[in-house]
Amino acid sequence: MSDLDSTFVERDSYFQTVAGLKEDGYNLLSDLCAVDYLDHVDRALSEGVIRERFEVVVSLTSMSMKKRLRLRVPVPESDPEVDSLFPLYPGVEAMEREAYDLLGIRFKGHPDPTRILLPQDWEGHPLRKDYSVGRIPVQFKEVKRTR
Template identity: 55%
Template structure:
């Protein structure tokens, strides 16, 4: 891949906001922090600004990071990585989601490729995406209790009785 065709990361603009949101920098990549209330409007503005590809959507549970510097105010964060193919630029979106109301509007209407990614976040973290066309478990069985990537998920053991072992 030559230098002209590489996807590049740009440092944030000098202004502390972009797309009406707080902006930070993560190792040279622009990070936008919308609130839940302006999350969809921010995504629409990003699509209009040629960020038409969502390469990743995931979540983070910060409940076990009590001493982390810059820890978000809410337990969860949903993180999207967006790419502008036209400008060869990448941007990250991080939106805080409270534990008491772990819901966020779905990005599916703007980024159809997020359908399975939102289902995975729902399955593993229990964050509900309102307006999602099929919010059902994707990795765990439908009757599974709990969400395995939450920091408070109890890791259980099923005792296995091996043949010939003492009872």
């Protein structure tokens, strides 16, 4: 249950790092999701880590060591693309599609990079922070606006 170690990995070495971890016994990919840090681009991070708008977060589990590990990959806004982990863990397919669908992160090498939860003609990526939640103005009739 307890929190796991969180490590930053650069985008270029992301795939290689995960491949190495898989060799080391992290055989189960528990989770993959992305976060949009638009409101906190200047957040405090440990030294040497590049701050980017997006982060892809991967949780790996080692069944033999009973350990978990979390990787955070900064992904720039201008080119939101990372390598797909699909060749290592085929089970990541749905999760990467979800991250694409809701946050617009592209995964290079993903075999089926389509939307998964939203309809295919949906515009935009709703979990991005600049995506406004739709609202319907409510008119209260017979009440005069005072300001």
